[in-house]
Amino acid sequence: MGFYGPPIFLHAVVSANQWSVSLVSAAITLHYLFGAFVVSRLPKLHARHGVPRITLTGAFALALGVVGWSLARQPWQLFAAAILSGAGWVTMSAAGINAMIAPWFERKRPVALSRAYNGASVGGMVFAPLWSLLIAQFGFPAAAGIISVGMLLVMIWLTQRVLNFTPEALGQNVDDLPAGEPSQGAKMSSTPASRIASLPGRALWKSPQFLTLAAAMSLSLFAQSGLVSHLYLLLVPMLGTQGAGWSMTLMTACAVLGRTLFARAVTNTRERRLLSCASFAMQMCGVMLLMTATQSGLPLWCGLVLFGAGLGNAISLPPLIAQADFASADVARVVALIVAVSQALYAFAPLTFAILLKVDASHLGFFVGALALQMLAITALWMGRAKTTA
16 A cells, blocks of 8 residues: 555546646655655654554554545645655555564574565555556545555454564564574574674764665665656556556566565575675666567566566565674664665655656656666665675
């Protein structure tokens, strides 16, 4: 609802109100920007109120925000709804999920996070065509009400029956070990990662590993968010609304497979930055194919597959790089900060890419911009890797 929803909302709001794409894209920018502020505070909110309470509060805010998107008839109403939806969805995004998973897994965290983040991809597979179907049948307000109520019922159950528990409450250690057996964290105490010095306070902001990781995540997500937020709109003339919805499903299905394969590779290597570079390069190949596609055909579908296969890695791999590059005590703060920084920057991606579409009818600048950002992300990751392995 928070990541794959806005591209659908953009099309629905523009169609219902005859507003400009730039105006609605600005609301999407606010959605991400206010979410970045909230996610930067998420570790403190979790420490003060607990993960279950913050997550459920976020779910209610998201539901109200999405319904607000559907009912907006004045621009100020749209921007008010964007604040609510932006504040709510980040409690269930990358940093929120990492906070839920981290207490349970150490060595197995790559696979655990991959499976958890795949929930977002499955959400994209289900919700892109579902939104299109429900909006076509019942209109945007009814569709928003149906999906929001369903989401709340699921989240109420999850927070009460799953998130309320800790390993200690169930007599377990991390990595699903029974009580009394040494945790994987303890077994791995002699590994290089466990000897990395902590970086408290402002020291973190002087770390080349942190700066390059934050830059790589920000650049890749700026390119990815800007492209995804308008891709549905670009595909409708070629594939129709239902076909465009199914194309989003294809991309997210590929994201599940790509994230799963990369997570298994990450588990067996410390070269996590190098794997991320490979993922971004694969996405670049997909973008180049999309750029050359002028109608529905093999280049279009191959481009969707390659771009989609790396779609989830831009979110799931940086927390795993943080686990390898930073002291255990710093990982939660590093993840929250890189997510906040990247989201604050890619919040401007929908509006930026909308301007690119407006000034270039051929859409060449739209795709070239995405390619350039991905190349810069690869460069940032490589620079951090060079310093790490020096």
